[in-house]
Amino acid sequence: MAFEKNILCIGAGYVGGPTMAMIAYKCPQYKVTVVDINPERIIQWNSSELPVYEPGLDEIVRVARGKNLFFSTQIDKGIKESDIIFVSVNTPTKTFGTGAGMAADLQYWEKTARHIREAATSNKIIVEKSTLPVKTALAMERILKAGKNGACFEVLSNPEFLAEGTAVRDLEDPDRVLIGSNETASGLKAREELVKIYANWVPEERIITSNIWSSELSKLVANAFLAQRISSINSITPLCEKTDASISEVARAVGLDSRVGDKFLKAGIGFGGSCFKKDILNLVYLCRCYHLDTVADYWEGVVKINEYQKERFVLNMLNAMFNTLAGKRVCLFGFAFKADTGDTRESPAIFIATRLLEEKAELVITDPKALDNARKNLDGLDGKILYFEDPYEASVNCDAIAVMTEWGIYKDLDYPKIYRSMTNPAFIFDGRNILDHRRLFEIGFNVFSIGKPPMTHF
Numbered sequence: 001m002a003f004e005k006n007i008l009c010i011g012a013g014y015v016g017g018p019t020m021a022m023i024a025y026k027c028p029q030y031k032v033t034v035v036d037i038n039p040e041r042i043i044q045w046n047s048s049e050l051p052v053y054e055p056g057l058d059e060i061v062r063v064a065r066g067k068n069l070f071f072s073t074q075i076d077k078g079i080k081e082s083d084i085i086f087v088s089v090n091t092p093t094k095t096f097g098t099g100a101g102m103a104a105d106l107q108y109w110e111k112t113a114r115h116i117r118e119a120a121t122s123n124k125i126i127v128e129k130s131t132l133p134v135k136t137a138l139a140m141e142r143i144l145k146a147g148k149n150g151a152c153f154e155v156l157s158n159p160e161f162l163a164e165g166t167a168v169r170d171l172e173d174p175d176r177v178l179i180g181s182n183e184t185a186s187g188l189k190a191r192e193e194l195v196k197i198y199a200n201w202v203p204e205e206r207i208i209t210s211n212i213w214s215s216e217l218s219k220l221v222a223n224a225f226l227a228q229r230i231s232s233i234n235s236i237t238p239l240c241e242k243t244d245a246s247i248s249e250v251a252r253a254v255g256l257d258s259r260v261g262d263k264f265l266k267a268g269i270g271f272g273g274s275c276f277k278k279d280i281l282n283l284v285y286l287c288r289c290y291h292l293d294t295v296a297d298y299w300e301g302v303v304k305i306n307e308y309q310k311e312r313f314v315l316n317m318l319n320a321m322f323n324t325l326a327g328k329r330v331c332l333f334g335f336a337f338k339a340d341t342g343d344t345r346e347s348p349a350i351f352i353a354t355r356l357l358e359e360k361a362e363l364v365i366t367d368p369k370a371l372d373n374a375r376k377n378l379d380g381l382d383g384k385i386l387y388f389e390d391p392y393e394a395s396v397n398c399d400a401i402a403v404m405t406e407w408g409i410y411k412d413l414d415y416p417k418i419y420r421s422m423t424n425p426a427f428i429f430d431g432r433n434i435l436d437h438r439r440l441f442e443i444g445f446n447v448f449s450i451g452k453p454p455m456t457h458f
């Protein structure tokens, strides 16, 4: 069968894989190929064990793979054969030189642009899927224009708003799809081509278009606003703990105001994931580059509250457990940065595990999906760490349980059984406020949550 269009995606990660799987699933008339420089990732995408865990993803990959969805390491071939190229490579925070720790590291992005320029022999639409600092498309255009093959490129911005754990739902039924372009005749024509792809399943009113700079900037600002809400509610938790107020009650009262709304007002040990911190720091860095220091300080505060919240959790544990954790066994319930994903990038659990090891605690880590990543994250750290998939096995002989991830399974465990298998006195630190604290207290646990008075038997 001849396909209507050849779509290529460079970067087969958490965004590239699911996004392209959805396009292929919804548009059988297009051939979708996903390429990556990492051959292992491609092998996994072609196997029954996909490299990312997302509810519902296996199903759509199974339907489309081999029909109009292909995963490959042949990047040059893919570039040559494609009409539209999505670029979904990683853009982590820079770790060296100017802007280290804040600015986006654009080396993978730039290498990809050069690669496209060298391999392309016909005109292409290039779609920025990665999250990038505003004005990156300009740099991309300059690199692409320097090509010698006579091909013309039109660059679009189409940031991805999916959240890990709900990626398939978000892709199938997005709040909005944003497409930014140059407002020239060729820019508008390219924009229409991309609108046409999404219009196969997304209602027209939810496909919004803008100039390319607004589109690039909107993604950074959207993540900064979401993270800001988490830091705002977390900033109130120490005050609740000092005044016997309950953060859940405060959040409920605040969130019921329809102008505020209740989403992203769940207090906890802080946000993680590959995007919030890096994108806010990216925004802060941009503001500093434009000498907008007051604005930069404001948004940097969102990240600072997040760091403060993680450190505070460890200090509360130390304090509650008689000021020493040395030789005590602490079981971490969950390691992923949130439920329903195996992703541990920037997970608060990494910081907390590292700090607990510094205090000479022994760690037992359990998580239904993230143990392999946890092993990699903690590789090389001094101290004793055990890993168990089963939370019952993990908690045996532990002094404390600390909930790191809001996995639903932790709500319904047989806690009397767990209590009996633990050392006495037994502590639970609910870093996600998901457990039934009164019940745990009645079982015998000393219960510490976030932003609520502790319940202890002392």
Ligand SMILES: NC(=O)c1ccc[n+]([C@@H]2O[C@H](COP(=O)([O-])OP(=O)(O)OC[C@H]3O[C@@H](n4cnc5c(N)ncnc54)[C@H](O)[C@@H]3O)[C@@H](O)[C@H]2O)c1
Residues within 6 Å of the ligand: 010, 011, 012, 013, 014, 015, 016, 035, 036, 037, 038, 041, 075, 088, 089, 090, 091, 108, 109, 111, 112, 129, 130, 131, 132, 160, 161, 162, 163, 164, 274, 275
């Ligand atoms: N993870 C999320 O929830 C999320 C959501 C929205 C947007 N984003 C953005 O999307 C982008 C990708 O994020 P991700 O989480 O998918 O990253 P990821 O690290 O999971 O995947 C990136 C992939 O790109 C590949 N790659 C790097 N350089 C390459 C090159 N030159 N040629 C071919 N492949 C190359 C890597 O091997 C990797 O497999 C980032 O800019 C991120 O900020 C992420």
